Amino acid sequence: MTTVETIERAIEQLPSEELAKLRRWFLEFDAAAWDAQIEADAAAGKFDALAEEALAEYRTGRAREM
Template identity: 60%
Template sequence: MSSVEDIERAVEQLSVEQRARFRAWFAEYDAARFDERIERDASAGKLDELAAEALAEHRHGRSREL
């Protein structure tokens, strides 16, 4: 049995309130890991090409205000 299956079974056993707390915790945890990954990729220059492409599109009038 994998640890993912163990986690799935444990989540199934949670009460409604516990699932809500778990959901909130996991959303925060997942967002923090995503932010860390973006920061690492940006620092490593992995997003430079995408940024340059977006700026070029904007300069050519292919963007709009939100």
């Protein structure tokens, strides 16, 4: 049995209060991991081309208000 399968089985056995606690923890954990990945990608310049494209459209008047 893999680690993930073991965790799945353990989660299936949790009482509802503990499951709710796990959900809250995981949402916070996942959001923090996502934020860290976005920050790393931004620092590595992975969004630079997209930002420049958006700015170019804005400068030429092709942007519109949302």
